[in-house]
Amino acid sequence: MIVDRNSLHSAGLFALLWLAGLYMRLPILVAPALAPAIGDELALSQTHIGALTTLPVLMLALGALAGSLLIMRMGPRNALAAALAVVGVMSATRGLAQGPVLLLGASAVMGLAIAVMQPSLPALLPRWLTPTRIALGSACYMNGMLMGEFIGAGLTLPVIMPLTGDSWRLTLLVWSLPALLIALLLMLPKTASNGGDDSTQWLPSLRDPLMWKLGLLLAGTASLFFGTNAYMASVLEDRGELTRLDTTLFSFNFAQVAASTVMLWMARHWVGRRGPILCSAGLSVAAMLGFILVEGWPGVAFAVAMSFFAGILLILIVSLPPQLVPSAEAGRLSAGTFTIGYTVAFLVPLGGGLLADTTGAALAAVGFITLCTALTVPLALRLKLPN
Structure with a gap:
């Protein structure tokens, strides 16, 4: 052989x-x-x-x-x-x-x-x-x-x-x-130069519209996932469904593993295209609305579906920098994207928690997170990518 x-x-x-x-x-x-x-x-x-x-x-x-x-x-x-x-x-x-x-x-x-x-x-x-x-x-x-x-x-x-x-x-x-x-x-592969980049620019440009679009789209999917994880127990408790928490959290988190497995097969077809980004962003928000409006196991199914689509969107966004800019600029663009994305994803669920404390309803937290994420979906239309 x-x-x-x-x-x-x-x-x-x-x-x-x-x-x-x-x-x-x-x-x-x-x-x-x-x-x-x-x-x-x-x-x-x-x-x-x-x-x-x-x-x-x-x-x-x-x-x-x-x-x-x-x-x-x-x-x-x-x-x-x-x-x-x-x-x-x-x-x-x-x-x-x-x-x-x-x-x-x-x-x-x-x-x-x-x-x-x-x-x-x-x-x-x-x-x-x-x-x-x-x-x-x-x-x-x-x-x-x-x-x-x-x-x-x-x-x-x-x-x-x-x-x-x-x-x-x-x-x-x-x-x-x-x-x-x-x-x-990691030090073994010798396929290409692994030394420093020729570029002397490392600080992301605050005027880069691509960085802000990717960063805010990343913030949306990360806010949905981390925020829903954080407030799931409180929402289910308010609904009298706390006995479903273990199964819900397991399925919710495993859905992202399933999403990443699907992307191993579909990455070459979906990465670098606007349509899959727009669809996964829209479907994650729609599924989250289903979780907010529907109780019982159907509501849990909507939450799991949201996690799946958010996982797809996460990979599509993170995969874009090396597709869109020269290799010397990919790290810089990625760094700016992660800085914006995770900063906003830290603040949005926090704001949702403050709203829940004010209203006394845990559902207000996930509703706020969903609204903020929905505002980022149109950014997908502004990405200069093939459909």
């Missing part, structure tokens, strides 16, 4: 992209599962426990511009490998904490490193892949990212904790060490 070396090489590149994507979310989503054990041992307040998850997410917005600078200085491959190594070290360092200072400090630095990874991956794709495979590369690492959410949240307690003798410290170590190995493996 003759083995095609080019095929093996391509498979190795896609595997590395998937593994790197895995660690953009897995270290963050391990924290909620371990939070009760960490809180009991370290006597943490509810604020500290909540910050274990929310602090790294906030860092995703604050650290994206640093990613753009590092890409210019080091090149996307080197920036990605360095950031991934920091993620592994800081994630493991959380297990050494004797109080909230080291625990939250390591979590914050870990979040900043993940923020550097986010623009590094789209900037790396044109270096490693041919133009016809860039869309598939985007879908590949996004599939890894969304699988990281599911694996971190779903396997930590039933699988890893029993293997470590129910030690949350060893569990963090087990999840963290593979990141260091992946960082080393």
